Amino acid sequence: MKIGYLFLFGIVALTLILPSISAHCPLCTGGAVVGVGVTRSLGVDDSIVGLFAGAVIVSTVLWFNKWLFKKNIKIPFQETLLVILSFLSFAIPFYLGGLITNFDMVKSMPEYHSMLGMGVFGIDKLLFGMIVGSIFVWGAFKFSDFIKEKKGRVLWHFQGVSFMFITLLVLSLIFWIITKANNPII
Secondary structure, eight states: OHHHHHHHHHHHHHHHHOGGGOOSOHHHHHHHHHHHHHHHHTTOOHHHHHHHHHHHHHHHHHHHHHHHHHTTOOOTTHHHHHHHHHHHHHHHHHHHTTSSOOHHHHHHSHHHHOOTTGGGGTOOHHHHHHHHHHHHHHHHHHHHHHHHHHHSSOSSTTHHHHHHHHHHHHHHHHHHHHHHHHOTTO
């Protein structure tokens, strides 16, 4: 748990140290970091915390990727590779730190440690939430970029962050309903 808080502190410190980059919206990254800290500290289900961790992963990558583009650093599939590397830089320490449940433990008790049948693969709630959150938040930003490209402008201020928060809200509600239905004691 201390590793997770230390990592979150590092992300927040990074957003405070590098405001002059003016790359991807620091508000997006900061909002996602706050979301992870608040939900975890309030005892929210790990699947929902994972959604916010996935948002941190993607928003940080998009921020860093735009900075790389400004420095004319471009490689094929750069954004995708950065998302994968960033995801692993979260998931591996979370696993080694015990935040992500051991795969064998998940397989032995899938009804407790996993959701939506992912226990068969050893994927616990936090890891599942991180995967879903990363994919859907990345999609939300891509959708915002698509609108910006088609219209030649954003439709409203903070359009990208709005899409991210709407995505997280909807997914959190869905995951809460699923976990509540599977465990009425929550």
